[in-house]
Amino acid sequence: MNKYGKRNLGFGLSVVVGVVVTAMLLVPASDIPGPHIEGLDKVIHFAMFFLLVLPALTFAPSSWVWVVPLAIFHGGMIEIIQPYFGRGMEFxxxxxxxxxxxxAIPISRAIHRRWLKPR
Structure with missing residues (x-):
């Protein structure tokens, strides 16, 4: 696979993860099953946004200049609109x-250097 194919794969995976993350974060809180464990939601938010940018940053490291601000903006907008979906807005x-x-930035760079960078 050439560098453009890898780049497109990374962006495509990040878009798919982004759609899933957005859908999961807009599900009303009353529809979320399971016990409430204090702080677990922060771990889940961390993991979802880590996984959101990891493919794009791994396959196209130079894209961080727009992927990172866009993902942070997305995270902020999600928090702003969550109250309209029966969720709470939390800083x-x-x-x-x-x-x-x-x-995800340094981890994606390490993965890229170790396994994807041409030698």
Missing amino acids: GDFVANTLGVCT
């Missing part, structure tokens, strides 16, 4: 989203 969730995005 802590936005922080977890942002930390997930920022954590």
Whole structure:
């Protein structure tokens, strides 16, 4: 696969994850099954936004200049519109989203250098 195919694969995976993340974060809180564990939602927000940007940043490392701000903006907008979907707006969730995005930057670079960069 050439570099454009890899780049498109990374962006495509990030778009798919983005659609899933958006849908999951707009499900009304009353429809979410399971026990409520304090702080678990922050871990979930972190993981979702980490996984959102990881494919794009891994397959197209230079895209961080627009992928990272766009993902952080997306995380903020999700928090702003969640109250319209029966969810709460929490600054802590936005922080977890942002930390997930920022954590993906060095990890994606390491993955790219180790396994994807031509030698």
